[in-house]
Amino acid sequence: xxxxxxxxxxxxxxxxxxxxxxxxxxxxxxxxxxxxxxxxxxxxxxxxxxxxxxxxxxxxxxxxxxxxxxxxxxxxxxxxxxxxxxxxxxxxxxxxxxxxxxxxxxxxxxxxxxxxxxxxxxxxxxxxxx
Numbered sequence: 001x002x003x004x005x006x007x008x009x010x011x012x013x014x015x016x017x018x019x020x021x022x023x024x025x026x027x028x029x030x031x032x033x034x035x036x037x038x039x040x041x042x043x044x045x046x047x048x049x050x051x052x053x054x055x056x057x058x059x060x061x062x063x064x065x066x067x068x069x070x071x072x073x074x075x076x077x078x079x080x081x082x083x084x085x086x087x088x089x090x091x092x093x094x095x096x097x098x099x100x101x102x103x104x105x106x107x108x109x110x111x112x113x114x115x116x117x118x119x120x121x122x123x124x125x126x127x128x129x130x
Contacts, residue, residue, distance in 0.1 A: 025066070026094065029061075029087055029090055029094065032087070035126075037082065038079070042058075067083055068084055091127040098123045102120060
């Protein structure tokens, strides 16, 4: 079978991208790996992310089985978001994106060699790859 005999509609890459290529999805998953859990925390450092867009994205991620919404037992107004097994399984993909960027970014104003190594280490730890 060649690539052209393959129905691209069911290509695993295409199917994965349909889920994770939506704006903000990978950034929110990364944020959860780094300890953020609440709506307001996801908005930090994302000035272009509106409340409406974040609400839609979180709902989408919930529907796709990437995250679970948990309501605080003591205060029903407070919600937390945690990764599901499916969401956690993206850890290697996120790390591979980090490695791709660090290994291919030749602009010395972005990262020093030391910063690249430190960044790799931090991501390995936070993503549970150590």
